[in-house]
Amino acid sequence: MTESPATKPANGDVCQRVKNGLKPERNGLLKSLHRCHERQYKHQCHPEEEEVHAASHHDSLYSRPFVESFEETPMLVAVLTYMGYGILTIFGYLRDFLRHWKIERCHIAREKEEQKDFVPLYQDFENFYTRNLYMRIRDNWNRPICSVPGAKVDLMERASHDYNWTFEYTGRVVRDVINLGSYNYLGFAENFGPCADSAAEVTMKYGVGVASTRQEIGNLDRHEDMEKLVAKFLGVESAMAFGMGFATNSMNIPALTGKGCLILSDELNHASLVLGARLSGSTIRVFKHNNMQSLEKLLREAIVHGQPRTHRPWKKILIVVEGIYSMEGSIVRLPEVIALKKRYRAYLYLDEAHSIGALGPRGRGVVDYFGLDPRDVDVMMGTFTKSFGAAGGYIAGKRELIEYLRSHSHSAVYATSMSPPVVEQIITSMKCIMGEDGTTIGCDRVRQLAENTVYFRKRLREMGFIIYGNEDSPVVPMMLYMPAKIGAFGREMLKRDIGVVVVGFPATPIIESRARFCISAAHTKEMLDRALSVISEVGDLLQLKYSRHRIQPSMARPFDDNMYEDIDD
Amino acid sequence: MSFKSFTDYLAWLYYQYLLITGIYVLEPWEKSIFNSILFSAIAMVIYTSYVFVPIHVRLALEFFSGIFGGQPESTMALMN
């Protein structure tokens, strides 16, 4: 393919590459996008903004620097990580061998004696991994808590006498663990305050649920109020809420697309989006994470070639992206996605599970963050589980879309309606963010979260850890790499009273194990400082300060060098 | 890292060894199997090199001096 507004720029030069992409002069719509940015520019409330010198990818589309870093894995670390997995795998085989010959008792599910000759159920790699690697460090996950998971949390202490096959509660409680693991971005996970009070009040009035669907007798006035509020919050015509975020994705995508449609999905999309896309029966093509060249290539191919074999045009093309990717901490390049979607007449499904409330000067998610028009996103999806401290999900968009979904979506037809106290929690917290409760608490929290995020990320980077993702994303993945360090990091942090989430293989590529910190507006500066000093201490103990870019105000991302290479148009 | 004593330092080194090889997560008996295999392998390598390397070095030296050093040696012999 030859020159086009969005093709790659001249080779080599990084600065050139940084400027690649859509040129505003060629396209009226981009100008309008641009103007929309300028309008928003004054609202940006990040004091540390000046610190970021990096060039964004084509400034015409981004009002503020878009800095995202994915430092490449140091070679030695990668080799040692593979070696570690190799050693653990050998021991895994040894243990499996012992279990097979009944030298050792097998504690985990396995085929019954009389099923021995059936198709094996527990032989694939994931089972092997669970049995022989995950079980050894299982104490880092599923820790039971016994308080509200706010900025601090109480854990129930447990002990294992058989290397994590079973646990036993000691009866003691580990108090005041700083919670860096909950998606409590705005700190609305509270058991006191206006949200909790009004939820309690509504419980007295409405009870906890009506055990019926919205289409039957489960539709309460509070549900409708909430939907109106969500639509107003997002600046769209209409919205609809569901009792579960996961089901919102997995049940509504099938209602929107079907056979003969094409879904272009980011490779790191959440399982619920993947499930929804698969259930829909549409053709799914996956583009590289946040890589607009890859997306554009797929779009063009889809339009040029149409459906396989028949070559009829696709009925619909749906681009499915997330706002903040919860494992990478990256923010979707929404302005570019919208420009592409408009150019190629595709539809856009944006999952704002992590970004709603957490991003943007007014907490309205990625659309607000980039200062775009919410009407440019065809389907806005999000969850109430994270920032609002409630549960459930919503779909928002044009009135026709929502009306269609109300009658066609499985989760609207079959799922019971949301519980009124949960609805009330959403309403109160959302009003708080909007400032409709007459206070500035919500606005302050949004600002506090942005400040905490920038501070935490900056300090971690200065300490020399490898941090992934966007400067402004409250999800902060810190690379651990080696399998033993996953376990050691979680344990050492808990010993020092910090609760963190460590993530390993099935959720990440095998060598990119990481710890994921979720910053909250409820964290005070002292808590963050305490956490940071502990992280630094444990980082020294475990030798986690892998980064070789000691000071990196503007770092070229590997994105620019490697990821585009095999796109050959 | 600053260490109070040399033993602390050794403990830290051992900890790093556990983490990097991944045997940190293993059960004690597996750790001892791994350690004994690794250390016996290292011991064997050291022993073999102790026994065989000098011989090989000597042979190699003789070989190379046979190729490159033949001429000067004979002149030396002549001078003597």
Ligand SMILES: Cc1ncc(COP(=O)(O)O)c(C=O)c1O
């Ligand atoms: C991107 C994304 N979508 C959907 C969900 C599901 O939301 P819920 O936990 O409310 O079911 C999640 C939850 O982790 C998510 O990260």
